[in-house]
Amino acid sequence: MKCRKIRKLVPLAAGNDLRPRQARAFRVHVEACPDCRAELEAFRRGLAGIRAAARQEGAAEWTEAEWTALMARVGAKAKEESGDRSRGPVAALRPHWAGAAAVGVLLGLVVMGALIKGSSLWRGAGHRKGLPTTAEEQARPEQDKISVTMVSPESGLQVVWILDKNFEWKGDRE
Amino acid sequence: MNETEKELIALVLSGRTDAFEPLVTPHRGPLLALVSRLTQNREEALDVVQEALLRAYRSLASFDPSRSLRNWLFQIAANEARDRYRKRAREQAALPDVAGRAPAAANPEAGHDRSELRAGVMRAMAALSPREREVFALRDLEDLDVRETSRVLGCSSLAVRAHLSKARKKLREAIRKDFPHLEEGQ
Numbered sequence: 001m002k003c004r005k006i007r008k009l010v011p012l013a014a015g016n017d018l019r020p021r022q023a024r025a026f027r028v029h030v031e032a033c034p035d036c037r038a039e040l041e042a043f044r045r046g047l048a049g050i051r052a053a054a055r056q057e058g059a060a061e062w063t064e065a066e067w068t069a070l071m072a073r074v075g076a077k078a079k080e081e082s083g084d085r086s087r088g089p090v091a092a093l094r095p096h097w098a099g100a101a102a103v104g105v106l107l108g109l110v111v112m113g114a115l116i117k118g119s120s121l122w123r124g125a126g127h128r129k130g131l132p133t134t135a136e137e138q139a140r141p142e143q144d145k146i147s148v149t150m151v152s153p154e155s156g157l158q159v160v161w162i163l164d165k166n167f168e169w170k171g172d173r174e
Numbered sequence: 175m176n177e178t179e180k181e182l183i184a185l186v187l188s189g190r191t192d193a194f195e196p197l198v199t200p201h202r203g204p205l206l207a208l209v210s211r212l213t214q215n216r217e218e219a220l221d222v223v224q225e226a227l228l229r230a231y232r233s234l235a236s237f238d239p240s241r242s243l244r245n246w247l248f249q250i251a252a253n254e255a256r257d258r259y260r261k262r263a264r265e266q267a268a269l270p271d272v273a274g275r276a277p278a279a280a281n282p283e284a285g286h287d288r289s290e291l292r293a294g295v296m297r298a299m300a301a302l303s304p305r306e307r308e309v310f311a312l313r314d315l316e317d318l319d320v321r322e323t324s325r326v327l328g329c330s331s332l333a334v335r336a337h338l339s340k341a342r343k344k345l346r347e348a349i350r351k352d353f354p355h356l357e358e359g360q
Contacts, residue, residue, distance in 0.1 A: 011342040012335055015313065017320055019335075042357040046346050049356035050295055051314050054211070057292035062202055070224050071195045078191045078231045 001029050006036045014043040111148055112167065179243050186234055194231055201244045204316060205251055211311040212255040214300055222258060226251035241325075245318065249326040252308055259304055291353050298348035306341035309334055314342075 006029050012018050013026050030037045148161040185193035198205075205226070210219035229250050237246055299307055305327075312323040313334070324334045349356060 008339075011339040011346070014342065015338070017313070017335060017338060043342075043346065046350060046357040047314070047342060049291070049353070050298075050345050050349055053292045053295040054299060055315055057296050062206055066220065067199075067202060070220065070227070073224060074227045074231065075191055075194065077228055078194060081232065 001025050003029075003033060003036055006030070006033070007039060010036075010040055010043050013040060014047050107150075115146065115148075115167070175239055175241070175243055180239060183234060183237065183239070186231070191231075194227075197243075198227060198230070198247065201247050204244060205247055208248055208311055208316055209251050209255055211299070211315060212252065212304075212307060213258065214296065218258065222251060222254050226254045229254065242322075245322055245326055248312065248316070248318075249328070252312070252326060256304060256308070291349075291356070294349055294352055295345070298345045301348065302341050302344060303337075306337045306344070309337040310341040310345070313338055 006026060009018060009022060009026055013023070013030075016023075018026055030040055144165045146163050146165070146167075148163070150159045150161075151157070179197060182193045182197040186197060202223075205223055206219060209222045209226070210216055213219045213222060226247065230247055233250075237243070299310070302310065308327055309323060312318045312326055313320065318326065320331050320334050320338070323338075324331045327334065
């Protein structure tokens with residue numbers, strides 16, 4: 001390595017923080033180069049002085065009263081939080097179940113609403129507008145069962161609800 | 175981590191909150207020293223340590239026993255201190271008269287006594303970037319090695335070396351002019 005490159009490594013070399021391969025190359029150069037060796041020694045002395053001064057100035061001390069007060073605050077908050085947790089895992093899970101149940105009920109209501117609306121619109125459309133119904137339509141047996149299929153996009157699980165024409169529950173299957 | 179710490183951690187995790195204090199008390203000095211160097215404000219350092227200890231309590235179950243407890247506490251405290259100065263930086267950015275206020279420059283007439291040197295070093299440290307200050311405090315003042323420092327700060331050893339090199343260079347440049355005797359070994 002050349003002196004220019006070595007000088008860039010001096011800040012790390014002063015604290016023995018070079019990577020092993022760099023450190024070897026650095027050592028070889030410095031042993032042979034008095035200028036770089038002098039630069040390294042000067043940097044080391046400067047760094048030692050800076051470290052010592054920063055340690056003296058920056059080292060805040062606790063008073064016993066401060067530490068006791070802080071631990072009391074931490075302890076109080078910790079107990080408060082432990083109390084919340086000690087209501088048990090069911091309590092912790094409740095919000096998730098509540099959310100899932102709410103979503104389920106909402107989904108059910110939307111599906112029901114859509115079915116009822118669709119059915120009455122279809123039936124009502126002919127009557128309201130006075131459109132003639134064909135013989136074929138009249139002959140078609142009334143649908144007496146409907147099914148609603150829900151598919152989980154994550155697991156692929158399918159749940160089918162079977163309802164009669166009055167939307168009374170007739171069963172389900174997976 | 176020693177056996178006492180393992181036992182105390184087990185007690186805390188079993189619900190004995192009173193075991194937390196003896197667990198962290200041996201580390202209180204280094205913890206406050208580190209945080210006060212990072213924040214450069216004692217009152218803020220006390221707040222940061224309190225919040226860091228609360229976080230440590232909350233996440234004690236996730237502590238990896240193969241690690242040093244002290245370094246884990248350092249990590250939490252350094253993260254908390256970083257959150258604070260980011261928040262402060264955002265607040266200062268909103269106040270144009272305060273934003274960009276540089277630390278007071280060293281007095282060229284300053285003598286060479288120890289208190290002035292310490293003040294000069296603190297000013298120079300304040301002028302470092304937050305990351306440089308963290309790396310310098312952990313590596314040069316708390317004596318963590320590069321690998322431990324990188325683990326505490328959640329960055330690579332390469333990044334630690336780069337910041338450490340810059341920090342030492344900046345500090346030396348800042349100090350050398352006013353305190354040349356430092357390098358003369360007097």
